[in-house]
Amino acid sequence: MLSLEILLHSVVTGLMNGAVYALVAMGLTLIFGVLHIINFAHGSLLMVAMYGVFFAVTLLGIDPYVTIPFMMVLMYFAGYGLQRYVIGNAGQGRDTNILLITLGAAVVMDNLALYLWTGDTRQLQLDYMMAVVDLGFALIPVTRIIAFVAACALFVAMWLVIERTDFGRAMRAVAKEPFGARVVGIDVDRVYAQTMGIGTACLGAAAALLLPIFYVNPQIGNVFVLLAFTIVVLGSMGNIVGALVGGLLVGLVESVGGFFLGDRLGQVGIFVIFILILTFRPQGLFSARV
Amino acid sequence: MSKEAILSVVGLEAGYAMLPVLFNVSLNVFPGEIVAVLGSNGVGKSTLINHVVGMYRPNAGRVLFDGEDITQEKADAIVGRGLIQVPEGRRIFPNLSVQENLTLGAYRRGGKNIVANIERVYRYFPKLKLRHEQLAGTLSGGEQQMLAIGRGLMSEPKMIMFDEPSLGLSPLLVAEMFELFSRLRKDGLTILLVEQNLAQSLEIADRAYVLENGRNAISGTAKELLDSADVRKAYLGM
Structure with missing residues (x-):
């Protein structure tokens, strides 16, 4: 049956997109869970990272997947600096200030991108972008498979850092009990900056994985940040396993929704779920926990 | 005691935003001692501890630990020096x-x-x-x-500061806790004990400082305080 094959194809595609959405959302949920900040700059930082990858490929001739470690390091420092020198200083610990600072940072980045790189939509041209892998029931582009595998690997790595390392323990301690964390000698401001750095580093990886299957323009951040916020709420704010499950679910709903309703309406399902969650289970599918 | 103090607080002035809490508070703790800082609720005892360990910056005065000035040091560095608090509310x-x-x-x-x-x-x-x-x-x-x-x-740590450790515990547990402090001292720790519970604190402490309205009021050995008519009347209801 042809239609069953197409359905299977859209399920697989959905899960693969979902893993990358989860990566974007993981950064956001980590930042929310530890710093209790709604980071409106998250999408714009992703956009900047995507341009970074784009120019690394087009100007320097580097393979997009090779840029991952470099982009992660660069984005780590961008996030670290944003928290330490901008939000930490100007925010003065007030939620309203912090909200406006991240929103302001997003506006600045979006418009700077528009000014520097124009509003043109740009896409990579690479010879392996047309290559597909036959999974038996579906033909899947290599680029999507790489994105899926790499996103899952990064997710596992992040989970191990949070659950098994001293730094991860410190992060979880700071998330719930910053005063107690200072009592034991944790430099809380530093952990905040490092968490912001790691959450932003996720975007460096996501950018490199997304660019070969997507495109970049100065508004691209909004597309993903809206999805990421949905995923974060779906998976319980601050819960990174929830971000993965939420991401896969959103990817699935988008893709299968597209199969039944057509591409233009594919995202409707996501927001229907979002509204249902907010109405009946506002704490999300899981319990909040970094 | 002729040894040098492990902790000295000299003329500490501190508060939160526009609200002054501590006025010219001074105290000394010598190695191996249990020193109690006593006083009723809201007198500034926790404020004192939190300013000593660098959670907040004092407005004036100095804090010396192990012979070094730690007044401007960050909380994590002070932990590294061997001075730790067990905070109120755990x-x-x-x-x-x-x-x-x-x-x-x-x-x-x-x-x-x-x-x-x-x-x-x-x-x-x-x-x-x-x-x-x-x-x-x-x-x-x-x-x-x-x-x-x-x-x-x-x-x-070389020294532990307990902030209201008896708060919210049953009398039996409080007794156990105070016994533990004596044991810890025997094992080589210096202890500063901040308490509202005067009677029990004075039983295990060597010396005590009583704060009133954020100022040093009375100080002396535990025995002197227990014998003092003022303390007995004001705090012990005797």
Whole structure:
């Protein structure tokens, strides 16, 4: 049956997109869970990272997947600096200030991108972008498979850092009990900056994985940040396993929704779920926990 | 006592925003002592501790620990020097297991002697060992207080400051807690004990300072204070 094959194809595609959405959302949920900040700059930082990858490929001739470690390091420092020198200083610990600072940072980045790189939509041209892998029931582009595998690997790595390392323990301690964390000698401001750095580093990886299957323009951040916020709420704010499950679910709903309703309406399902969650289970599918 | 003080607070003035809390507070603690800082609720006892360990910056005055000026030092550096507080309200990490809480107590030591120190804490508090995998938030109040003390011990401190350790505990547990302080002192720790519970504190303390309205009021050996007519009348209801 042809239609069953197409359905299977859209399920697989959905899960693969979902893993990358989860990566974007993981950064956001980590930042929310530890710093209790709604980071409106998250999408714009992703956009900047995507341009970074784009120019690394087009100007320097580097393979997009090779840029991952470099982009992660660069984005780590961008996030670290944003928290330490901008939000930490100007925010003065007030939620309203912090909200406006991240929103302001997003506006600045979006418009700077528009000014520097124009509003043109740009896409990579690479010879392996047309290559597909036959999974038996579906033909899947290599680029999507790489994105899926790499996103899952990064997710596992992040989970191990949070659950098994001293730094991860410190992060979880700071998330719930910053005063107690200072009592034991944790430099809380530093952990905040490092968490912001790691959450932003996720975007460096996501950018490199997304660019070969997507495109970049100065508004691209909004597309993903809206999805990421949905995923974060779906998976319980601050819960990174929830971000993965939420991401896969959103990817699935988008893709299968597209199969039944057509591409233009594919995202409707996501927001229907979002509204249902907010109405009946506002704490999300899981319990909040970094 | 002719030895040098391990902790000296000299003319400390402190407060929050526009609200002054401490006025020219001074005290000395010598190695191996149990010193009590007493006074009624809201007199500035916790403020004193939090300014000594660098949680907040004092407006004036100096704090010396182990012969060095730590007034402007950050909280994490002060932990590294061997001065730790067991804060009021315990402030343990509810979302982490008992063992993880203890592990984080040694955060500044970068994991050195961690296994031996955890075993040592479990010897003081066998109950914690039974619950080592349990989330700290699910412990009873008394167990949480044990965990907070154990977490403090993990940093291998020279001196511990207890902020209202008896708060919210049953009389039996309070008695156990005070016994423990004597044991810790025997094991080589210097202790500063901040309490509202004057009678019991004076039983185990060597010396005490009584604060009133954020100022030094009375000080002396525990016996002097117990014998003082003023203290008996104002605080002990005798």
